Amino acid sequence: MSEINSFPQTLTIAGTDSGGGAGIMADMKTMQECGAFSTAVIVAVTAQNTLGVQDFQALDPKLINEQFSSINGDFKIRACKTGMLADAEHVSIVVDNLKKYDFGPLVLDPVMIAKGGAQLLSDEGINTIKNDLVKLSELITPNIPEAERLADCEIKNKDDMLLAAKKIKEMGAKNVLIKGGHSESLEVNDLVLLDDESHFWMKSKRVDTIRTHGTGDTISSAIVSRLALGDDMKSAILYGKDFVEAAIKNTIQVGHGHGPLNHWA
Numbered sequence: 001m002s003e004i005n006s007f008p009q010t011l012t013i014a015g016t017d018s019g020g021g022a023g024i025m026a027d028m029k030t031m032q033e034c035g036a037f038s039t040a041v042i043v044a045v046t047a048q049n050t051l052g053v054q055d056f057q058a059l060d061p062k063l064i065n066e067q068f069s070s071i072n073g074d075f076k077i078r079a080c081k082t083g084m085l086a087d088a089e090h091v092s093i094v095v096d097n098l099k100k101y102d103f104g105p106l107v108l109d110p111v112m113i114a115k116g117g118a119q120l121l122s123d124e125g126i127n128t129i130k131n132d133l134v135k136l137s138e139l140i141t142p143n144i145p146e147a148e149r150l151a152d153c154e155i156k157n158k159d160d161m162l163l164a165a166k167k168i169k170e171m172g173a174k175n176v177l178i179k180g181g182h183s184e185s186l187e188v189n190d191l192v193l194l195d196d197e198s199h200f201w202m203k204s205k206r207v208d209t210i211r212t213h214g215t216g217d218t219i220s221s222a223i224v225s226r227l228a229l230g231d232d233m234k235s236a237i238l239y240g241k242d243f244v245e246a247a248i249k250n251t252i253q254v255g256h257g258h259g260p261l262n263h264w265a
């Protein structure tokens with residue numbers, strides 16, 4: 001019989017999506033697909049579908065602390081991620097718990113605004129992420145608008161992207177992945193700036209679809225899973241990129257708006 005807790009285990013600290021396409025739902029599906037067992041600390045609950053976020057509420061801090069304690073008391077988490085954290089108070093609760101427990105390397109997905117325009121993190125929350133959470137992360141995975149907010153600059157081309165990545169790394173993130181999917185160009189360029197200061201680009205052709213709900217959650221969760229399985233950072237990122245690309249190409253016809261990805265491609 002294999003040892004208790006020898007199976008790769010992950011943790012997602014984020015918000016739910018009642019529509020099933022993003023947030024903790026996308027995280028757990030992705031982690032399962034990638035071969036890891038996933039646990040979850042729910043920070044916020046959203047009322048949401050493919051048309052947008054209709055409402056959300058962050059949970060009572062006591063219940064959040066208790067979820068962290070429950071997970072720590074039973075599992076051996078090898079890698080974790082954060083997603084939607086709602087506001088400064090909740091970012092701080094997460095920071096305190098990540099300092100208290102060892103959940104392995106942290107992938108920070110700095111979720112700010114949903115595709116439909118809903119603000120999933122307050123302005124104060126962005127500052128708390130910049131000041132307190134970024135420095136705990138092994139990898140941060142902003143899209144272009146998020147990188148612009150974090151680095152306080154405008155990104156118009158690849159040079160700007162590299163400059164922003166360097167600024168974000170200076171805030172304390174060990175590795176930086178800036179996802180280029182929000183740029184206007186037909187070719188998507190994702191930038192990776194590694195701990196050793198080297199960088200590389202991951203190019204892909206834009207897929208013509210509005211069904212891209214939860215892409216950020218999916219790539220960060222695939223990376224977390226591979227880290228839990230023992231990959232180095234570069235291999236985990238390359239795996240995550242391939243995984244999300246396949247999922248975008250195989251979207252399914254669910255809902256009337258920004259539908260979910262197909263994780264079963």
Ligand code: PLP
Pocket residue numbers: 014015016017022023024046048083084111113114115116120212213214215216217258
């Ligand atoms: N809802 C939750 C709970 C999320 O965590 C996220 C993204 O991380 C979203 C919605 C937004 O997803 P998208 O921008 O892909 O629509």
